[in-house]
Amino acid sequence: MANGDEVSNKQIIFRDYISGFPKETDMILSTTGTISLKVPEGSDSILLKNLYLSCDPYMRARMTISDSYLPEFVPGSPISGFAVSEVLDSGNPNFKKGDYVWGFSGWEQYSLIDNPDPSSLIKIDYTDVSLSYFTGILGMPGLTAYAGFNKLASPKKGESVYVSAASGAVGQLVGQFAKLMGCYVVGSAGSKEKVDLLKNKFGFDDAFNYKEESDLTAALKRYFPKGIDIYFENVGGKMLEAVLQNMAVHGRITVCGMISQYNLEKPEGVHNLTQLVLKRVRMEGLNVSDHYHLYPEFMELMKQYFMDEKLVYVEDMVEGLENAPAALIGLFTGQNIGKQVVKVSHE
Amino acid sequence: MANGDEVSNKQIIFRDYISGFPKETDMILSTTGTISLKVPEGSDSILLKNLYLSCDPYMRARMTISDSYLPEFVPGSPISGFAVSEVLDSGNPNFKKGDYVWGFSGWEQYSLIDNPDPSSLIKIDYTDVSLSYFTGILGMPGLTAYAGFNKLASPKKGESVYVSAASGAVGQLVGQFAKLMGCYVVGSAGSKEKVDLLKNKFGFDDAFNYKEESDLTAALKRYFPKGIDIYFENVGGKMLEAVLQNMAVHGRITVCGMISQYNLEKPEGVHNLTQLVLKRVRMEGLNVSDHYHLYPEFMELMKQYFMDEKLVYVEDMVEGLENAPAALIGLFTGQNIGKQVVKVSHE
Numbered sequence: 001m002a003n004g005d006e007v008s009n010k011q012i013i014f015r016d017y018i019s020g021f022p023k024e025t026d027m028i029l030s031t032t033g034t035i036s037l038k039v040p041e042g043s044d045s046i047l048l049k050n051l052y053l054s055c056d057p058y059m060r061a062r063m064t065i066s067d068s069y070l071p072e073f074v075p076g077s078p079i080s081g082f083a084v085s086e087v088l089d090s091g092n093p094n095f096k097k098g099d100y101v102w103g104f105s106g107w108e109q110y111s112l113i114d115n116p117d118p119s120s121l122i123k124i125d126y127t128d129v130s131l132s133y134f135t136g137i138l139g140m141p142g143l144t145a146y147a148g149f150n151k152l153a154s155p156k157k158g159e160s161v162y163v164s165a166a167s168g169a170v171g172q173l174v175g176q177f178a179k180l181m182g183c184y185v186v187g188s189a190g191s192k193e194k195v196d197l198l199k200n201k202f203g204f205d206d207a208f209n210y211k212e213e214s215d216l217t218a219a220l221k222r223y224f225p226k227g228i229d230i231y232f233e234n235v236g237g238k239m240l241e242a243v244l245q246n247m248a249v250h251g252r253i254t255v256c257g258m259i260s261q262y263n264l265e266k267p268e269g270v271h272n273l274t275q276l277v278l279k280r281v282r283m284e285g286l287n288v289s290d291h292y293h294l295y296p297e298f299m300e301l302m303k304q305y306f307m308d309e310k311l312v313y314v315e316d317m318v319e320g321l322e323n324a325p326a327a328l329i330g331l332f333t334g335q336n337i338g339k340q341v342v343k344v345s346h347e
Numbered sequence: 348m349a350n351g352d353e354v355s356n357k358q359i360i361f362r363d364y365i366s367g368f369p370k371e372t373d374m375i376l377s378t379t380g381t382i383s384l385k386v387p388e389g390s391d392s393i394l395l396k397n398l399y400l401s402c403d404p405y406m407r408a409r410m411t412i413s414d415s416y417l418p419e420f421v422p423g424s425p426i427s428g429f430a431v432s433e434v435l436d437s438g439n440p441n442f443k444k445g446d447y448v449w450g451f452s453g454w455e456q457y458s459l460i461d462n463p464d465p466s467s468l469i470k471i472d473y474t475d476v477s478l479s480y481f482t483g484i485l486g487m488p489g490l491t492a493y494a495g496f497n498k499l500a501s502p503k504k505g506e507s508v509y510v511s512a513a514s515g516a517v518g519q520l521v522g523q524f525a526k527l528m529g530c531y532v533v534g535s536a537g538s539k540e541k542v543d544l545l546k547n548k549f550g551f552d553d554a555f556n557y558k559e560e561s562d563l564t565a566a567l568k569r570y571f572p573k574g575i576d577i578y579f580e581n582v583g584g585k586m587l588e589a590v591l592q593n594m595a596v597h598g599r600i601t602v603c604g605m606i607s608q609y610n611l612e613k614p615e616g617v618h619n620l621t622q623l624v625l626k627r628v629r630m631e632g633l634n635v636s637d638h639y640h641l642y643p644e645f646m647e648l649m650k651q652y653f654m655d656e657k658l659v660y661v662e663d664m665v666e667g668l669e670n671a672p673a674a675l676i677g678l679f680t681g682q683n684i685g686k687q688v689v690k691v692s693h694e
Contacts, residue, residue, distance in 0.1 A: 236620065250637075255623045262621075269616015273583065274609075276602045276632035283630045285623035290597075 006034040012107035012324050014073040018063050021263045021332060026063065027079060027107075027325035035110045039091040046095045048085035048111045053321075054135035055328045055340035056081065056169070057234075060262040079107035079324075084124070084134045092116055100124040102134035107324055109344060119292060126303060136339035137313045138302060140288055141169035146298045147291035148254040149174045150181075152284050153230045157182035160224050162243065165234035166207065167194040167314070169339035170256060174232045175204050176311055183230070186223045188239075190334040197337070201312055216242035227251065227279075236261040237268035244275040253283040263332055314338030356382040359454035359671050361420040365410050368610045368679060373410065374426060374454075374672035382457045386438045393442045395432035395458045400668075401482035402675045402687035403429065403516070404581075407609040426454035426671075431471070431481045439463055447471040449481035454671055456691060466639060473650060483686035484660045485649060487635055488516035493645045494638035495601040496521045497528075499631050500577045504529035507571050509590065512581035513554065514541040514661070516686035517603060521579045522551050523658055530577070533570045535586075537681040544684070548659055563589035574598065574626075583608040584615035591622040600630040610679055661685030 013028045039045040059081055062073045073079060083105035087095050095101065095116060103121035105111045113121070124134055136142060148170070149155060161178040163171045166187025175198065178185040187198040188210045198207035206223055213219040220228065220242055227248025233240060236258025243253070261267040276283065305311045316336040318327045324342040331340055360375045386392040406428055409420045420426060430452035434442050442448070442463060450468035452458045460468070471481055483489060495517070496502060508525040510518045513534025522545065525532040534545040535557045545554035553570055560566040567575065567589055574595025580587060583605025590600070608614040623630065652658045663683040665674045671689040678687055 240620070255620070257624060258621050267618045267621065269618045270620055271614045271616045273587070273602070273617055274605050274614065276630065277604060277634065278632070280632045280634050280637060282632070283623065285625070285627045285629075287624065287627050290627060 005036045009033045009035040011078045016075045024325045044092045047089040050085045052084040052132045053342040054082035057259045094118040144288040145173035148286040152254045153252045159229035161185045161230045163187045163232045220246040247279045251281045255285045353381040356380045358425045363422045371672045391439045394436040399431040399479045400689040401429035404606045441465040491635040492520035495633040499601045500599045506576035508532045508577045509575045510534045510579045567593040594626045602632045
C-alpha cells in the first residue's frame with residue numbers, strides 16, 4: 001500500500017533457479033509494490049526512474065547457481081540488469097536530479113540504489129541519439145564489441161573476420177568496426193531477415209543462415225577459402241568446432257559468449273582443440289568489466305563515427321515492463337532482430 | 348651394394364600411414380642401403396653423420412595424412428626428425444667438415460642434406476655439455492619451453508603454474524623456468540618414479556600421478572585452491588577440461604601439445620569452454636618454428652644457468668638406431684623417463 005509519499009512500483013520478480021531453457025513463468029510481474037520517490041534523509045542513495053531495460057544473453061547465467069563472475073539473481077527479488085535511467089532524487093554528490101545514467105538497475109519502474117558507483121553507473125552526456133542506445137551500441141554491448149574486436153583481436157587491414165550471432169547487439173557493431181578497419185567480414189545469423197540485414201544494412205561482405213547449412217565446416221570453407229584470421233565468438237559448440245577447423249595460421253578468437261550452450265544440461269564437447277596448436281591460434285575470453293577504462297576513448301570514437309554517419313544500429317524495442325520476460329526469453333530462440341530493449345517509461 | 352666410395356647406411360623406413368596407436372612395425376629397419384660420404388661435386392649439399400636422434404610427440408602427426416603444418420612422412424623413405432649430427436663433408440659455404448649441428452635430419456646413420464638452411468640447421472658452438480642436450484634442453488624442446496612459458500604465458504613472480512606431462516623434455520624445463528621466476532609450480536606425470544623426479548630432482552613445489560586421481564578437477568582444486576594462473580598444456584582432453592574448471596581469472600594457457608589425443612580415432616570433447624569467458628582466460632597454441640629468432644637470447648640465458656648450476660636435466664637414452672622405433676612408440680605409453688633420445692653413433 002502506498003502512503004502519501006509512495007507510488008506504485010511494478011517489478012519483474014525472479015521466481016527461482018532453473019535448468020535448461022528459461023520460460024516466461026520463471027519471472028513474475030508484481031504490481032503490488034510501492035516505493036518512495038525520495039531517497040532516505042542523510043543517505044548517499046539515488047532514486048532512479050528506469051526508462052529502458054537491456055536484455056542480454058549473459059543474464060541466463062544469473063538464473064543458475066554457478067561459479068560465474070556475476071552474482072546469481074535472488075529468488076523473490078527483481079531481476080537486475082543494464083538499464084538507462086533518470087535520476088529523480090539523489091543524496092550522492094556524484095549524481096544529481098535530472099541526470100541520465102546507464103549501468104546496473106532493477107527490472108522495475110523505480111530503483112533505489114545504495115552507494116552508487118560512478119565507475120559502473122555512468123552519466124550520459126551525449127544526447128544526439130536516443131537514450132536507448134546506451135543499453136546497446138553506446139553502452140555495455142558497444143564497449144564489448146570495441147574491446148573484444150579492436151583490442152583483444154588485434155585486427156589488421158585486409159584480414160578476414162567471421163562473426164556469429166552477427167545481427168545481435170554486439171555482432172552488428174563488430175562487423176561494422178571490422179569494415180571500418182578494412183577487413184573482409186562475413187556474418188551468420190538464424191533467419192533470412194537477419195541475413196538480409198547483415199548484407200544490406202550493416203555492410204557485411206557476405207552472410208549466411210547457419211540453420212540452412214548442414215555442414216558448417218564446409219560452409220565456412222566456402223566463405224573463407226584462405227582461412228579465418230579473426231573469429232568473434234558468440235555461439236560456441238558445433239559452430240566453434242567448425243570455426244577451429246577453418247582458422248588461419250596465427251588467427252585470433254575473441255570469446256564473447258556461447259549462447260548456444262547456456263541452456264543445455266550438458267554443454268557440447270569441442271573435439272578439435274588441437275587446431276589451436278596446428279594453427280597457433282590465440283583464443284581469449286572477454287568480460288567487458290575488465291575494459292571500462294576504455295569507455296572514454298570508445299565514446300570519442302563513436303561520437304565521431306555518428307557525426308560522420310559511419311554507423312547504423314538496429315534495435316528491437318518492446319514497450320512495457322510486463323513484456324520484459326518474453327523479450328529476454330526470445331534472445332535464446334533468436335526472436336529478436338537486433339539489440340533487444342524494453343521501454344519501461346517515456347523519457 | 349657399396350662401391351669403393353660408399354659405406355653401408357642403416358635406415359628406419361616409414362612403412363605407411365596409420366590410424367590409432369603407432370606400432371614398432373610401422374617402422375622398418377633397412378640394412379641394405381649405402382651412401383657416399385662425399386657430397387656430389389659442385390653441389391651445395393652437406394653430408395651428416397647422425398649422432399643423436401630426438402623422439403618427439405609431434406612426430407605422431409606426421410604418420411597420418413592431415414592438414415598439419417608439417418609434411419607427412421613419406422612411405423618407403425626414412426623417418427625424419429630433430430637430430431644432432433656431425434658434418435663429414437660440405438659443399439656449402441655455411442657449413443664445414445667437423446661442424447656439429449642440430450636440426451632436421453633422417454633416421455639413418457648418414458644423411459645427405461641438399462641446400463641446408465642455416466636458420467633451421469643450427470651450428471653448435473657450446474660444448475660444455477653433452478651434444479645430446481641439443482636434442483632436448485638446448486634444442487627444439489628447450490626453445491619450446493622458453494617461448495611457451497617465458498614469452499607466451501607472460502609469467503609473473505608469485506603466480507601459480509601447472510604443468511602436465513611434466514617430466515618430459517619440455518615439461519621438466521618449464522617447471523624449472525617457473526621456479527626460477529619465483530612461481531609456485533605443480534606438475535603431473537604418469538608414474539611414482541616420475542612424480543618423485545618432479546619433486547626431488549626438478550624442484551617442483553608439488554606433483555601428482557594423474558593415473559591415481561579418479562577426479563582430476565578435485566585433484567587440481569587441492570593443489571590450486573586459489574586457481575591456476577598459468578597452465579602449460581601438453582595433454583589435452585579430460586585433463587584440459589579439469590584445468591579449465593580450475594583456472595584463475597585472467598589465467599593463461601600455453602597449448603604446446605595434446606599427447607593424450609593424438610592416437611584417438613575421435614579426440615575427446617572439451618565441454619566447459621565457457622570457462623574461458625567466465626575467467627577471461629587466454630589460450631594460445633605454440634609452434635616453436637615461430638620462435639627461432641629467440642634462440643640466441645635463449646642460449647645466452649641457458650649458458651648462464653648452466654654456469655650457475657641452476658638447471659638439471661634428465662634424458663632417457665637408448666643405444667642403437669634399431670631401437671629408435673620402440674623409443675618413439677614409448678612416448679605414447681609414457682615409457683620414457685625424461686627426454687627420449689636415441690644414440691646412433693659415438694661422437
